[in-house]
Amino acid sequence: MSIxxxxxxxxxxxxxxxRNAPLRDGLPTDPDAEYLTCESCGRSFPVRDGIPVLLLQEAIGGSEADTPSEGPGKG
Structure with a gap:
């Protein structure tokens, strides 16, 4: 099933x-889940009502090494 x-x-x-890698449907453990998973870092982003939530703080899984550091004046 596709999203x-x-x-x-x-x-x-x-x-x-x-890395701005492509996203594939589903979770690694559940290909039918309402998520998009990065082919590079492995983060999975929820899709709510057909709208992908591509916020790093909303993602599950993945590599912390791919998290951008906060720039000056942030945080």
Whole structure:
């Protein structure tokens, strides 16, 4: 089963981690889950009502090494 979302949006989505890798449907343990998983860092992002939530703080799993550091004046 694939996630229902606009095909044009699906074509341009990439992971927000620094590698900007493509996303695949589902979780590594559940390919039918309403998540998009990065092919590079392994983070999984929820899809809510057909809208992907591509915020690193919303992701599950993945590598902390791919988390961008906070810049000056942040935090």
């Amino acid at each position: 229902a979302m606009d095909p044009r949006l699906r074509e341009i989505l990439v992971c927000p981690c620094p």
